[in-house]
Amino acid sequence: MTEHAVVIAGGGPTGLMLAGELALAGVDVVIVERRASQDLDGSRGGGLHSRTIEVLDQRGIAERFLSAGQVMQVQGFALIPLDISDFPTRHNYGLALWQSHFEPILADWVGELGVPILRSCEVVGFAQDDSGVDVEISGGTSLRAEYLVGCDGGRSLIRKAAGIDFAGLDPSTSWMIAEVEMDEEPEFGFRRDSVGRHALGRRQDGEPVRVVLTERHVDHTGDPSMGELREALVAVYGTDYGLRSASWISRFTDMTRQAASYRHGRVLLAGDAAHVHPPHGGQGLNTGVQDAVNLGWKLAQVVIKTSPESLLDTYHAERHPVGARVLHNTMAQVALSSPDDRHQALRDTMTELLSMDEPRRRIAAMLSGLDIHYDLGEGPPLLGRRMPDLDLHTADGPTRVFTLLHDARPVLLNLGEPGGFDISPWANRVRFIDAKHAGGWELPVLGEVAAPPAVLIRPDGHVAWAGDLTDPELPQALATWFGAANPAH
Ligand SMILES: Cc1cc2nc3c(=O)[nH]c(=O)nc-3n(C[C@H](O)[C@H](O)[C@H](O)COP(=O)(O)OP(=O)(O)OC[C@H]3O[C@@H](n4cnc5c(N)ncnc54)[C@H](O)[C@@H]3O)c2cc1C
Numbered sequence: 201m202t203e204h205a206v207v208i209a210g211g212g213p214t215g216l217m218l219a220g221e222l223a224l225a226g227v228d229v230v231i232v233e234r235r236a237s238q239d240l241d242g243s244r245g246g247g248l249h250s251r252t253i254e255v256l257d258q259r260g261i262a263e264r265f266l267s268a269g270q271v272m273q274v275q276g277f278a279l280i281p282l283d284i285s286d287f288p289t290r291h292n293y294g295l296a297l298w299q300s301h302f303e304p305i306l307a308d309w310v311g312e313l314g315v316p317i318l319r320s321c322e323v324v325g326f327a328q329d330d331s332g333v334d335v336e337i338s339g340g341t342s343l344r345a346e347y348l349v350g351c352d353g354g355r356s357l358i359r360k361a362a363g364i365d366f367a368g369l370d371p372s373t374s375w376m377i378a379e380v381e382m383d384e385e386p387e388f389g390f391r392r393d394s395v396g397r398h399a400l401g402r403r404q405d406g407e408p409v410r411v412v413l414t415e416r417h418v419d420h421t422g423d424p425s426m427g428e429l430r431e432a433l434v435a436v437y438g439t440d441y442g443l444r445s446a447s448w449i450s451r452f453t454d455m456t457r458q459a460a461s462y463r464h465g466r467v468l469l470a471g472d473a474a475h476v477h478p479p480h481g482g483q484g485l486n487t488g489v490q491d492a493v494n495l496g497w498k499l500a501q502v503v504i505k506t507s508p509e510s511l512l513d514t515y516h517a518e519r520h521p522v523g524a525r526v527l528h529n530t531m532a533q534v535a536l537s538s539p540d541d542r543h544q545a546l547r548d549t550m551t552e553l554l555s556m557d558e559p560r561r562r563i564a565a566m567l568s569g570l571d572i573h574y575d576l577g578e579g580p581p582l583l584g585r586r587m588p589d590l591d592l593h594t595a596d597g598p599t600r601v602f603t604l605l606h607d608a609r610p611v612l613l614n615l616g617e618p619g620g621f622d623i624s625p626w627a628n629r630v631r632f633i634d635a636k637h638a639g640g641w642e643l644p645v646l647g648e649v650a651a652p653p654a655v656l657i658r659p660d661g662h663v664a665w666a667g668d669l670t671d672p673e674l675p676q677a678l679a680t681w682f683g684a685a686n687p688a689h
Contacts, residue, residue, distance in 0.1 A: 204230045205503045207335045207345040209323040209358050211235070213245075213299065214471025214488035215351030216306045220259070221496025221659075223313035224608040227503050231310075231317045232337060238307045242379055242448030243410075245299035245485040247274050250284060251569030251586070252486045253291040255493045258661050260606040262291070264305050269297030270403075275567050277529075278480060278536035279390070279397075280551050282564040288642035289570060290589055296403060299485060323352065325361060328466045346503055349468045349495070351488070356473035362464040368457030368476075368527065373534065374415040376424050376432055378449040379408040383442025391436065396539050398436050408447055414539075415451070423450050454478035454534045456527050462516040470495055475523040480533035481567050483526050490569060491519050497608055497659035506629060506683035518574040529566060561645050570644040574662055581649045582663045588643065592635040601657070604633060608659040610682055614669060616653035621669040625685030626678050630656075656681070 206222055208215045211233035222229040248256075248265065256262040274294030275282040285292050310317070318337070325336040326348055333348040350358025359366060373396065386400045386409060396414025403410075413432045424432075429449055433440040459474045471488030495515045501507035536547045553559045565571035574584040589602045592613075604611050610630045612623060615637055623632040641651050652666035656677055665677035679685060 201334070201342055201344045203344045204228050205345065206230075206347045206349060206499060207232060207323075207333070207343050208349045208351055209335075210350065210352035210471075210473070211238075211307070211317050211319075212351060212353060212471065212488070213303060213306065213485045214473075214492050215349075216303065216310050217489045217492035218349060218351060218470060218496050219315045220306070220310045220313055221492060221608060222500055222503075223310070223315050224259070225497060225500030225504070225659075227500045229315055230343065231315060232321050232323050232335070232343075233317055233319050234322045236320045238304045240300040240303065242377070242450060243298035243300045245302070245479070246482055247297050248295040248302070249275070249482070249486045249568045250287065250289055250291045250294060251572065252489050253295055254289065254570075254586070254589070254602070255490060255661065257291065257589070258493075258602045258605040259309075259608065260603070261309055264309070265295060265297060265302065268301055268305060269295045272296055274482070275564055276481065277554060277563050277567065278533040278547065278550070280536075280547075280554050282554060282560055282567065284564045284568055284570075287561075287565070287568075287570065287644050288588065289644065294568070302485070323348075323357060326358070326467070333466050345466075347466050347468065347499060349470060349499070350473040351469075351471050351492070352473050354472040354476040356469065358467060359459055359469055359473050362467045362469075364464055364469065365460040366457045367460055369455065369531070371418050371453030371455040374418045374420055374451055374453045376411070376413045376415055376429060376449070376451050378411040378424075378429050378446050380411055380429070380446045381444045382409055382440075383444055384439075386441040387437065392539050393436065394539055395436075397537055418453065420451060425449070452479060454480075454530070456531055458520070458523050458527055462520055463512055468495065468499070468512070468515065470519075474519075475527060477527045477530040478534055480530045480537070483530070483567065486569060487523060487526050490522070490572075493660045494519050497610075501683065507681075511681075521575075522572055525566065565644045568644075572662075576664065580652060580666045581643065581646055582641075582652065582655065582666045585643060585663055587655065587657045587661050587663050588641060590637045590641070591639075592637055594633060594635045599635075602661070604631070605657065605659065605661060610659055610664075611657045612654065612678075613657060614654045615651065616669065621654075621674070625675075626682055628686070629682045630678060 205227050206229040208231045211231040219229050271293045273283045322338040324338050327334045332346050335343045350356050391398045399412045401410050430440045456477045459469050462469050470491040498511045576584040592599050612632045614634050618634040641649050653668050656665040658664050664681045
């Protein structure tokens with residue numbers, strides 16, 4: 201039986217990102233993926249939010265995605281546009297980039313890091329014991345791993361086989377989605393009727409027309425046929441615009457569910473396997489990628505044995521509330537999209553509110569992921585929040601914070617007098633960097649915050665501690681997050 205430290209079931213956005221994070225930390229990881237290639241049968245997710253672009257920037261790969269898509273103000277709350285160009289981030293925008301283009305770029309990075317992907321293979325079952333997991337693969341083979349991570353999408357076999365409850369709401373609405381060729385130029389944009397909102401769009405000339413139609417009924421099994429699509433178009437628009445062919449026809453609903461636990465022993469869940477919700481606000485892929493960036497370094501440290509297994513519990517503690525908030529805001533967006541007059545009155549009210557700066561900033565920071573605040577206890581405002589990408593001057597020349605995170609290792613950044621702390625007990629795990637930053641510190645929504653003399657940054661870019669290097673809590677924070685002091689190093 202082949203052995204690996206970590207087996208990832210599913211090589212979608214979440215599984216790929218997690219594999220990259222583990223490989224950067226030197227962990228032996230393999231992806232088992234059902235699809236024969238990275239190709240998707242439709243374009244699926246429409247793009248990236250600011251915080252996802254930031255986490256890719258933290259790994260030095262943002263430019264690959266930015267150059268493949270279109271930078272724009274993509275954010276909307278129930279399609280009410282939200283501009284983030286005044287946000288304190290280098291990436292004060294979103295990226296329009298279809299998931300079908302995003303995945304191959306991410307897969308190339310994972311390939312460069314040497315992660316094997318077992319394609320056309322499925323995880324069909326597993327059994328865990330005290331020391332590891334036997335992972336059963338289609339075709340009668342199996343793998344042995346210390347940990348198994350289910351990144352296998354909303355219908356996750358891993359979640360079901362682990363017996364993890366997937367609590368939430370059944371669907372109330374169903375939408376048909378398709379990518380089609382039409383003989384006539386259709387009416388692009390949104391249309392509302394008594395059934396709901398419908399949309400026809402094309403991002404670029406030469407691309408197929410993307411159709412999203414609210415359906416009258418929610419109880420469907422399987423994908424719609426060409427005939428059903430034609431019928432639905434005629435019902436809404438009075439014509440099918442000369443519908444010729446469809447490269448993709450599918451449907452999605454507003455089913456909203458979340459795994460009760462993101463961990464069961466040696467089995468973990470991330471991405472859609474842990475949470476499903478309607479695509480309103482375009483948050484699914486983004487949340488999955490960020491789950492992976494939260495889990496990756498923690499799992500690596502546990503596998504490499506610098507940290508105890510209990511570090512993994514912080515993954516659920518930090519990411520479950522983030523997922524719950526996404527589910528909550530998508531439910532609100534679905535309600536605001538209801539076509540009846542009362543909901544439309546509510547929508548008008550919300551549109552007015554979101555034209556004001558403070559509400560806009562709050563809701564936009566939530567959708568973009570820039571306001572994520574892990575609860576790490578009492579402390580300065582930076583604690584648990586994302587570290588801003590400051591311009592720095594170091595002995596090696598100018599750099600910026602995100603560049604220091606490219607290799608996914610923690611950084612103790614000293615902005616006060618050089619030296620002043622003996623990092624040697626953690627020197628094999630944590631980089632100590634003396635630097636200067638001219639200018640203030642500004643966080644999304646919170647605004648200006650006091651500049652701390654030093655800050656301990658986790659590999660996911662969140663602040664684990666901030667203060668003076670003489671603070672007795674600093675050695676405690678280092679030990680909590682990056683393992684016990686080891687004077688031998
Ligand atoms: C119409 C639509 C629009 C969307 N728009 C957006 C958007 O704009 N922005 C956004 O952020 N999100 C959007 N999403 C959501 C986004 O597509 C998902 O959240 C995202 O794909 C989740 O990634 P994942 O890797 O967790 O799961 P998936 O993408 O579902 O990947 C799971 C992978 O696991 C594989 N797999 C499944 N079972 C097994 C098994 N047993 N063994 C091995 N492999 C297995 C599958 O083949 C697949 O490759 C949209 C979704 C839809 C349907």
